[in-house]
Amino acid sequence: DTGVSQDPRHKITKRGQNVTFRCDPISEHNRLYWYRQTLGQGPEFLTYFQNEAQLEKSRLLSDRFSAERPKGSFSTLEIQRTEQGDSAMYLCASSRWTGRTGELFFGEGSRLTVL
Amino acid sequence: KQEVTQIPAALSVPEGENLVLNCSFTDSAIYNLQWFRQDPGKGLTSLLLIQSSQREQTSGRLNASLDKSSGRSTLYIAASQPGDSATYLCAVRPYSGAGSYQLTFGKGTKLSVIP
Numbered sequence: 383d384t385g386v387s388q389d390p391r392h393k394i395t396k397r398g399q400n401v402t403f404r405c406d407p408i409s410e411h412n413r414l415y416w417y418r419q420t421l422g423q424g425p426e427f428l429t430y431f432q433n434e435a436q437l438e439k440s441r442l443l444s445d446r447f448s449a450e451r452p453k454g455s456f457s458t459l460e461i462q463r464t465e466q467g468d469s470a471m472y473l474c475a476s477s478r479w480t481g482r483t484g485e486l487f488f489g490e491g492s493r494l495t496v497l
Numbered sequence: 498k499q500e501v502t503q504i505p506a507a508l509s510v511p512e513g514e515n516l517v518l519n520c521s522f523t524d525s526a527i528y529n530l531q532w533f534r535q536d537p538g539k540g541l542t543s544l545l546l547i548q549s550s551q552r553e554q555t556s557g558r559l560n561a562s563l564d565k566s567s568g569r570s571t572l573y574i575a576a577s578q579p580g581d582s583a584t585y586l587c588a589v590r591p592y593s594g595a596g597s598y599q600l601t602f603g604k605g606t607k608l609s610v611i612p
Contacts, residue, residue: 388540413598424501424586424602425541438598473540485531486600488541 384408386489388474394495395464402460403492407476413484414457415475416449418442419491425473431457432479464496499524501589503603510577511611518572518606520587525565532561532572533586535605541586545572549592577610584608 387406395401407414413432417425428447429439433454443449446464451457461468471491477484500523510516520530529548533541545554545561547570553562560573570587584607588600 386540417600422604424588424604425600426602427599430598440599475541485543485546487543488533490540493538 386474386476386487388472388489388492390492391490392493392495394497396497397466398463400460400462401464401494402458403472403474403494405457405459405474405476405489407456407474408478408487411476411478411487412454413477413479414451415477415486416457416459417473417475417488419471419473420469428459428472461494464494466496469494469496499527499589499591499601501587501601501603503585503587503606505606506604507607507609509609509611512577512579514577514610515573515575516577516608518574518585518608520570520572520603522568522570522589522601524591525568526592527565527589528592530561530563530570530587530589531600532559532570533588535584535586537584544585574608577608579610579612582608582610 389404415430416428419425427440429449431451446462449459471493473491475486475488477486502521504519531546532544547554547563558575563570584605586605588602
């Protein structure tokens with residue numbers, strides 16, 4: 383399967399703990415995006431990378447959130463000192479940037495439940 | 498700020514019917530519009546991508562149209578099947594400026610096709 387892969391699929395944690403999600407994009411895609419989706423809402427943009435450079439961050443990405451894409455391949459999203467409001471589905475997407483086209487392909491998501 | 502609205506929020510139809518899902522956006526300065534399907538607890542599957550210069554795109558039983566000047570897109574599903582039951586989301590990418598690589602999503606239309 384050459385789609386976007388996310389791990390873990392579901393994480394349950396206690397408030398105050400740190401969690402890390404991993405995303406493996408489609409291999410030839412140079413852009414990688416993180417979105418967050420809460421129940422009944424559409425996904426909201428968090429951040430994106432072109433190769434290893436993080437080019438844009440949303441105001442939703444507080445200081446407790448950090449994302450990396452160290453070698454321009456896989457990416458990690460870490461949430462420190464989790465809060466109940468962090469409970470959501472964290473979606474990763476990738477695209478191959480050619481000019482301004484670039485259809486986004488999403489993974490299955492990582493669902494976070496903070497108790 | 499771009500806002501995307503999808504009406505209706507939920508739709509139930511008998512199997513075999515043709516149906517139309519609506520998406521409207523407030524800022525017509527978009528580069529493209531993408532329709533996605535989301536099954537419960539799952540990630541997003543890309544259905545169709547329409548560039549701003551295009552009027553419509555077709556894939557199998559799906560046809561998406563775009564009227565950029567009026568800020569509207571429709572997704573037409575022909576001969577609906579129970580397997581089409583899912584939430585359908587539309588998302589727009591702004592043409593330029595800050596955040597021009599972010600998609601803005603609607604909340605989706607939850608479709609149920611009754612056998």
